[in-house]
Amino acid sequence: MIYEHLFNRVKEPGTVKAGLIGAGQFGTPIVTQAPFIPRLDVPVIADIDVEAGKRAFRQAGVAEEDIVVCEARFSV
Numbered sequence: 001m002i003y004e005h006l007f008n009r010v011k012e013p014g015t016v017k018a019g020l021i022g023a024g025q026f027g028t029p030i031v032t033q034a035p036f037i038p039r040l041d042v043p044v045i046a047d048i049d050v051e052a053g054k055r056a057f058r059q060a061g062v063a064e065e066d067i068v069v070c071e072a073r074f075s076v
Helices: 004-010 027-036 050-059
Strands: 016-022 040-048
Touching: 004 027, 027 040, 027 050, 040 050
Parallel strands: 016 040
Antiparallel strands: none
16 A cells, blocks of 8 residues: 555654645545554644535544644735
8 A cells, every 4th residue: 555655664663644635535535544544643634625624534533622723824
């Protein structure tokens, strides 16, 4: 699997923390499968649709009170 390549880069036996950009058709399955993949933790989702990110975490079994929404605004 693609995760094996990621884990091979980590020398010590620890958890790989990965942030996810996008909670759509590809991102949500990664978040919902992460709890079943040893050594993979996906604690952060960045998505323009806040509800999509929250929905992905809820589908992964994360309690509503453990989901935190952060916001930053940038001007160009």
